[in-house]
Amino acid sequence: MKIEVKDVCQSTGSFRLSNISFCIHGGKINGIGGKNGSGKSTLLNLLYGYRKPESGSILLDGRDIGSYAEHELSRKMAIVRQEAPEPINFSANDVISVFGFTNGHGKKEMKEILDMCHIAHLEHRDFNSLSGGEKRLIMIAGAIFQDSEMILMDEPTTFLDVDKDAFVQSLIMDLKSRGKTVVVILHDVNLLYRLCDNVIFLREGKVVAEGPPESVFLPGTLKRIFDVDFISYDSPEGKRFVSARAVAGSSVNVSGSDVYASDGSRQV
Amino acid sequence: MFRKIRVAGEHETLFLRPLILLMSLATLAVLVFVSFFIGPVSIPLVTVMAILFKQIPVIGSLQPDAVKPVYFEIVYYIREPEILGGVVVGASLGMGGAVVQSIFKNPITEPYVIGLSSGAALGAVGAIIFGIAIFGPYSVQVLAFCFALLSVFTVYMLSHRNGRVPATYLLLMGVSISFFTSSVVALMIYSNIRLQSSAFFWLLGSLQGITWQELLPVVLVVLPAMFIMSMYSRELNAMQLGGAYAHSVGIKVERTKRVLIALVALSVSASVSISGLIGFVGLVMPHMSRLIYGGSNRYVIPSSAILGAIFLVLSDDIARMAIPGKVIPIGIITGMIGVPFFIYLLGRLSSGAYEN
Numbered sequence: 307m308k309i310e311v312k313d314v315c316q317s318t319g320s321f322r323l324s325n326i327s328f329c330i331h332g333g334k335i336n337g338i339g340g341k342n343g344s345g346k347s348t349l350l351n352l353l354y355g356y357r358k359p360e361s362g363s364i365l366l367d368g369r370d371i372g373s374y375a376e377h378e379l380s381r382k383m384a385i386v387r388q389e390a391p392e393p394i395n396f397s398a399n400d401v402i403s404v405f406g407f408t409n410g411h412g413k414k415e416m417k418e419i420l421d422m423c424h425i426a427h428l429e430h431r432d433f434n435s436l437s438g439g440e441k442r443l444i445m446i447a448g449a450i451f452q453d454s455e456m457i458l459m460d461e462p463t464t465f466l467d468v469d470k471d472a473f474v475q476s477l478i479m480d481l482k483s484r485g486k487t488v489v490v491i492l493h494d495v496n497l498l499y500r501l502c503d504n505v506i507f508l509r510e511g512k513v514v515a516e517g518p519p520e521s522v523f524l525p526g527t528l529k530r531i532f533d534v535d536f537i538s539y540d541s542p543e544g545k546r547f548v549s550a551r552a553v554a555g556s557s558v559n560v561s562g563s564d565v566y567a568s569d570g571s572r573q574v
Numbered sequence: 575m576f577r578k579i580r581v582a583g584e585h586e587t588l589f590l591r592p593l594i595l596l597m598s599l600a601t602l603a604v605l606v607f608v609s610f611f612i613g614p615v616s617i618p619l620v621t622v623m624a625i626l627f628k629q630i631p632v633i634g635s636l637q638p639d640a641v642k643p644v645y646f647e648i649v650y651y652i653r654e655p656e657i658l659g660g661v662v663v664g665a666s667l668g669m670g671g672a673v674v675q676s677i678f679k680n681p682i683t684e685p686y687v688i689g690l691s692s693g694a695a696l697g698a699v700g701a702i703i704f705g706i707a708i709f710g711p712y713s714v715q716v717l718a719f720c721f722a723l724l725s726v727f728t729v730y731m732l733s734h735r736n737g738r739v740p741a742t743y744l745l746l747m748g749v750s751i752s753f754f755t756s757s758v759v760a761l762m763i764y765s766n767i768r769l770q771s772s773a774f775f776w777l778l779g780s781l782q783g784i785t786w787q788e789l790l791p792v793v794l795v796v797l798p799a800m801f802i803m804s805m806y807s808r809e810l811n812a813m814q815l816g817g818a819y820a821h822s823v824g825i826k827v828e829r830t831k832r833v834l835i836a837l838v839a840l841s842v843s844a845s846v847s848i849s850g851l852i853g854f855v856g857l858v859m860p861h862m863s864r865l866i867y868g869g870s871n872r873y874v875i876p877s878s879a880i881l882g883a884i885f886l887v888l889s890d891d892i893a894r895m896a897i898p899g900k901v902i903p904i905g906i907i908t909g910m911i912g913v914p915f916f917i918y919l920l921g922r923l924s925s926g927a928y929e930n
Binding site for chain 2 (some may be wrong): 377391400
């Protein structure tokens, strides 16, 4: 499965996505990053066909996404939005059931997914009274229950505590290992680097970098995207990136012989 | 008792919720039967049963005509259309409420919010005040129905934004148009003192005096509309998660919204055309259903209809019995007995679900 975005423009209020072009690769974890307000969520709405682009085209497996009927599209992709819905008096079970609208999955599949997402104990709880992290896990479980070829997630790890954050990351890896395509919006650059096979960086509604993390996570590119210098260093979990401004004056063992002043600027 | 059966899941067995639904349907049937005996004239059980048996196709005609004509008049021409009117109106208001609450993802909405009630009021009060009789004795009903639909259509068309009808726009537009139309209705009533009481009586709602000629066309509109709405429970569940999720799980969101609003408008406009404006049912019956069954519309939709019917038939019985020889508008009864009961139920049953 593949999504090709070609010269897409879209305005939302005063914000505008301008001539966006990139590819989502099948069977891989595709990350979308960028500063707040760079157009990540607007782009996601276009990717699952909820909004139609004002110009340009989005091709899903070679066919215009607008030509897919809703039930066809639901077999292709599921979504997990950043904000949790507020259904009236739904149990967690009721919420997840919604995602089985087109696939005919029943209680057996539901139980498997509840166990897989470690939320079997929440099944009959009132959805609105759950914590933000629990709600997020339930929405992810729903998207997995939908059993489509691709899952699009908007900031799935934001506001999660450490163990749930790690668990969601392992779920994403697991989806990939089962042949699913994942598109994930992340604001955490380290997660983008570590988790994704392909990264698309946006800035002010434009794509500024696209490709495997190793080719995108370059000091000059990151500076263009985030307006700050980044320093990379080796950690037990691999290469990590940190804003130079954040470590100014601290004892972090930065790469090379660069020295940073208290305002974060690099001193040669 | 309620505490044990409340909310899907915790105490759920495979058959519990369908069983409760069947029990409520049986309760409605019993209440309908009992209601035949309530009124200023007491009629023997055998007589009522004979009159009801007489109406069964084919085998009914085998029964000899041994019933007093006056009893037949009262049961067949007065009580039966009134009771069945209560069932139809209550069911359509209850189901309509459940549907609009799901479409708008808003627990404090009812069918009237889409401009329906004020439109109906404009048509009915206009017909009363100006003595419009172009549809003969049914002018008030026909104009109420037409203006209700016209009002909903206006609200819907004015709510379009970029090819979509966002629920919030629809809600706000409904409220705005309702305020405007209500002002016109108030002006009409204010300007004609002589007909004030007839207009107010219609606005408060009543089932008394409904005739078969009025009821049958309403049934022909309401029953098919309710049947179709009840098949949309899964779509309505999805719409409670918002348009984006509903779209992503495979629903044509805008088309579904349009179809459901049209069905609510048709069924509730037809109902209020014969009953006047009866409040409370459309707002509260869906909540009572949710407190018993949980939020899934698979049960909330049929249950809201059944509870709406039960509540309205019961309220009409009280309206008939309360002051002998007097006709009390049913809208007064629904508010006076329904609200305290609902407050009691809410306090006793809610845990978590309504506390956010």
